[in-house]
Every structure is written in C-alpha cells, then in structure tokens.
Amino acid sequence: MKRIKILLVGLLTSLLLPGLVNAASASITVKTSGSAVVGNTITATVTLSSSTPMGSWQYLISYDNSKLKLISGQTSVADYTTSASGVKSKSYTLKFQALKSGSAAINVGSYLVYALDESKMSVSVKSATIKLRTQAEIEASYSKNANLKSLGVEGYSISPVFNKESFEYTLEVENNVERVNITGGVEDSTAHVSGLGTVDLTEGANKFEIVVTAQKGNTNKYTITITRKELDPINIDMDGVNYTIVRKSDALPSMTTFTIGTTTYGDVEIPALVNDNLTLIGLKNSDGEVSVYIYENGKITKKYIELKSNLIYVNPIDLVESKGLSFLKKTNIEINGLKIDAYKVEGSDNLIIYGYNLETKEKGYYLFNTKDSTIFPLDENVTESLNGLVNNYKYVIFACLGVIVLLLILLIFKRKKKMKIIPVEEKKAETKETEKSE
Template identity: 40%
Template structure:
C-alpha cells in the first residue's frame, strides 16, 4: 500500500510540474478505439482508451481531448475526461477505460490523448505514444446519398433451359422452355454489386404452360429492379380456347386446382380427354380452370363450349356470386356505379359516387337465393338488403309528408283568412267614422239656421 501511495504522489508531482524524472527505455501506448468511424448526427459513439506496455505498469495520468462537435456523456473513470490511476498488481500491463460521446453536428470529429505520463512498476518514466482517431459525422441525407444505386444482375440462368434472348443486365424479360411434365426448376443469379440483395433464386415449382417468375434485385439505396423469366413448360397437345382477343389454355392437371367453396369435383370431356372441373347443385354451374399467357389460373363457367369468367366474393358468413341485373326494385335514388373487391371491378348501385355503401345483385352460393345485398366498402362486409323494410319506411315517410303538406295548407288558409277578416274590419271602422262626421256637420248647420231666424 505504501508503495502504491508513493507512485500516485509521484504522478501528481509530475503533473503539476514540480519535478521531472529521468526517462527510461521502456515504452507505453495509450490507444483510442471508437465503436465506429462513421456515425449519424445524434448517434452515440463508444470509445475505448487503453493504456498498455510490454513492461509492468505502475501509474499513469492523461487527458482525453475531443472536438467541439462531440459531447461526452459517460466516463468509466469518475465520469471525467481526466484519468489518474495506478496498477492493481505487480505484473499489470494494461488497463482500459470507456467513454461515450454524442455526435452533435456533421463534419469530422477527433478524439486524442493529451498530457500523458506513465511510470513503470520500477518507478521509471516510460516513453508514451499517444493515440488519436478521427470520426466522420454525417446526416441521414448524406448517408442515403452515399448508398450504391447498383441493382443489376451479373448472371441469370435456369436449369434445363437457355434464356432467350441471351442474358444482358439491361434486358429485363426472358423466355425459357422446359420439357413436358417438368414440375421444378432451379433459378440462379448473381448481383453485380455485393451490397445489393436478390430474391427469387433457388428451386421453383412450374406447371404446364407459361409460368411467370420474377427475380428482384434491391440496391443498397433501396431501389429495386425486376427481371422476369417466362418459364414455358411444354404440353402434349394443349387445349386452347379463345375469349375475346385473349387465348387461354385449359388446365388439365387436377393438382393445380382447388375446389371453390360449395363446389364438388367432377370432370368434363373435351377432345376425348377427361378435364377436371367443379360443379354446384345450387348454382348449376360447371367450373373449369383456364391459364392466361402470364401463367395466371382463374375459374370460368363452362356451358356448351362457352366460357364466362367466374368470381366469388367471400365474406364472414356469405359466399357471393355477383351477377348483372337491371335496377329493378331499387330506389330511384340509387345510380349505377362500380366497386372494387380483391382488385376486380363489380357492378353496383350507389346513392352518391363517394358513398360508403353500395347495392350488389347476385347469388348466395349456400342458398342459391338471388337478390340485392348491401356491401360496406370500408368494413368489407355484406348483408341482405331488405327492400320490404325500405319500401315500408318510404311509404310511412310519404304518409308523414302528405300530412305535413295538409297541415301546412290548412295553416296557410287560416293565416290568409285572418288577414282578409282584419282588412274588412278596418274598412268598416273607417266607414263608421265617416258617417259620424256627416251627422255632426248636418247638426251644426241646423243650429246655425235657427239662430238666423
């Protein structure tokens, strides 16, 4: 203990320039290691300051200096930037301290060791190498501006086929043909910039016809480039149908189809081949799957070689098939409109174009009942539209309206009558005043006549 006290006193004496000691050949280093050399404004930087030597240490002191765009928020040594400490063992050769700083503003920041003094355990002064580090402080905008924009692929391929056209990083769409009955393929791709990421690689499942597959490359700055491979699995004698200007292919594999709710599996015969289909005893519909030129499969109603698009609206308690219907039995206040459900446009009726509620005509697939239903476009709910209650309410409102009109008419007649009666009374009163004036004049004349005689 006396030995350590002596070392500490010696350090303090040197710090205040009360004397100097003879320098020995032993060396020490005070290093500065930040958690990052590039940080955002407002971030916290953790800095480790380490005193080390090949020879046993005795005691040391130093200042941690920093630039004005840093603010010290923590120090493991008495929460101070000044450190004065001694070894805790005879063979201690290093000691570390932790400091935390907040980055106040953008620019270059610095942290350095100043005014250092180190004694070996042999009480001889060591030659000290003071460490320092610079830190780049940037704003979020500066950080994002520095991100790479490269979202190119350097290679793209698919197993078992060649791409057409040949791969070029600037060409975004390709075609590849696979043998019939192929169910899986492997897509490989490499990014041009290692900081970019890619999705859509590895093993993919494919079916007969066109399979649209996307490979997306995301650059460091978040920009995305999409490469498309139209993987065509050849079919033996494909069955094609034309609807309008579009050509579709009949789906012949049952594994690619899932039975819609309330429908059961069946088959139909096309070109002497059994085709998977689905039927419903209530709707009497027969559904088949058609694939478009992008590989999308949708159900169509099949009826004597005619195909009509089939759509279901699935709600909590209702599976609904929208149908076309003139606005019979609907109030004149409703005007024809459209609503969007699952990305598809559906004919409807609204009181106002921006109204939340709409009337949709169609069939409840569970009951087979066809009628109008009220669709809530915000809550995505559907309920039966009770037109009888609406009609009854309208009838009641009309009755009340008629009563109000009658009462208003009676009130108006009463007011007019009162005005007419008042006018008549005023006229009579004026006439009476006239008669009295004539009598007075006549009496006055008689008196004058008597006086003269």
C-alpha cells in the same frame, strides 16, 4: 590489442543489455464506429494494454467540442491497480453526441504509464477520427443502382440475351422439366434482389419476377416467363383472350366448399373443382395466371370468384332486381375480373350485389365495399324500410315546398293590400297645386 577491444565490447553489452530487456512498452488506443449520424450518440473506448503488467497510469483525452458533446465518461484519467500481479489491459468508455457534420478527432494528449515495479514504460498512442453526417446527407449518398449484372436459368439460355436494360425474357422447356434454378447477381453490392433460386413449373406459361431494390429504395423488375410444354394442349378463347385448359390438378387454386374431381371437356378428361352445385375448371393465360370458370352443360359460362370477409364466403351472381332497392341506381362493375351488375350507394364506396353464400347455400343481397373489399349480408327488410324512409322524405320535401310557396303568395298579397292606390284625377289635381305654389 584486439582482445582488449573484444573485452570492452562484451563489458558494454553486459551493462546495457539488462536495460534493453527490461524496457517495457504499453499502448493507448481510442476506438469508435468510425462514423455517426448527427444527433446520435457515439461511443468511444479508450484501452490501455501491455504485455508487461501495468501498475498505474494517467492520460488526457481531447476532442473537437464544436462537433462533439461529451455525455458521459472522463477525459482526464489517473488510475492504478490494487492487484499484486498488476493488469495487462484496462478500458474506459466515453459517450458523445454528434453535433454537426464534418470530421471529428478524439486524441490522446499527455500520458504516463508505469509498470508494477514503478518503472516508466514507453507508450504508443492511437487516436480516432469520426465521420459525422446528417441523415439527409447519408441518404443523398445512397446508390440508385437497381440493375442486375446477370440473369439466367441454370442449364438453359433465355431469350433475348441478357441486357441489364431489358426487363422481359422467355424460355421454353420440355414437359418433363418440373423445376429450374433462376440465377443472377446485382450490379451494385448495396442493392437487394428477390426472386432468384429454384422454382416449380406447371404445364404452360410460368411467370417469375425478379425484383432488385436499390439502396435508395427505387426498384427494377425483371420478368422471365418459362413455358413448360403441354402434351396436347387445349386452347380456347374467352372474351378475346387466349387460354389453355389446366390439365394438372395441382395447378388448380383452392376454393371454399370445392374438392378436386374430374370432368370431361369434349372427349378429354380434365381436373375440376366440384361441389353439389357447380363444376369449375382452370384456365391459364399467357402470363401463367390461373383463373377458374363455371363449366356447365359442356360449356364454359363465366368466371368464378369468391369474396371473403368476416368468415363470409360469397360467389357474386347475376343481379336480381328488388323493389326495395329501386331507389338506387344500377351500375356495372368489375370485381377480380368478373363483370356484374350492382346497385350503387351514392356518396360512398359501397355497392349492393347479389350473391350465393357458399356455407349457408342461400342467395341474397350483400353490401360490398370496393375500397377494402369487405362484404356483409344485407337484410331485405332493412332495404324496404330504407326505401320507405326515402319516400317519406320525398313527401316531407314536397310538403315543405308547398308551404314555402303558400307563404310567398300570402306575403305578396299582403304587400299589395298595404299599397295606396291614387286615382288619375286626384294625381292631376295634386300636380296643378304644386305648380301654382311654385
């Protein structure tokens, strides 16, 4: 009896097993980006796939037409392959326009898939859901977090200890330290940070800014001032500000027509920028910013700047008064930290300054625009003509005023002449006659 049962089980298995082995399967999957902005185009890809070659297939796609508008592609597909070996994958593309905010589904409806031998395949489907938002909704969700979660200098301890709500730090290193690595990380992964990494140090103060920009666009600026100790620093005071003299030539800025040289301050040799006319030395403030000053006869006189525009390089110098410009008001202005006198052109952003052309080596007047910092040479003949024109206008104005006054006098005289003057006696007689008649 036991043998008979075993034989029956074996027979049933042999009959069913071919069907189980040959039962092929396929899948229909809808894929999208998962989210979209209202008004934009969304692409959906419908893919049929199987490990067994497919011969023909059909399916129907449905979607939320209150939130999506079909632009291209077919939602009802009936297709087949002409290949004798069949296909194992086939894709179709649909494009929609996002109409309004919300969640929109793209579903696979009815479907049939047949194998190459025309046997019906079992099918699994996977639909897609898209999150639709307006640009305003997206931006409203942006993070405003512009904080650092850490900040430091590799191998050193900054002061004070890092706190995301403290924005200024200091560090002092030995003179032989030429570069350091600034490290840090953002608190929010959507934020962007700049200013980290390896930085070079010059002697004295070196100011570095680490800027964090939040996804929303707002920023936080952290500052580390790293002071590289100087060997025998030379400290001076200029206009109430403490400076140290630059002792390394590579810390001096580049200036037109100047070359690197040396000069003596007191009994110490220091690097300088020199040309045929001037000697400049570098001064560094507590923020590590280097400016150059004119050094002559053993004294630091004033700050040196260059104005560059339209291939013109000009060093502003003390104003020389001009008769041709006497009709303009004088004013005192500050350009890049240098205070100078200038003529103000009323009703505009222009000033007339006096300067030294670094290329022609000539002095003259220049028209300087305070808004865009452009500078142009000014022809003195033009200014004299302009002055003459202004004076002529004055004469014309005075002449016009004189004519107007004369006309008023004539008009008043004419009106007086037309008026009838009645003697007192006649006036009394007329009054009596009027009373009698009444």
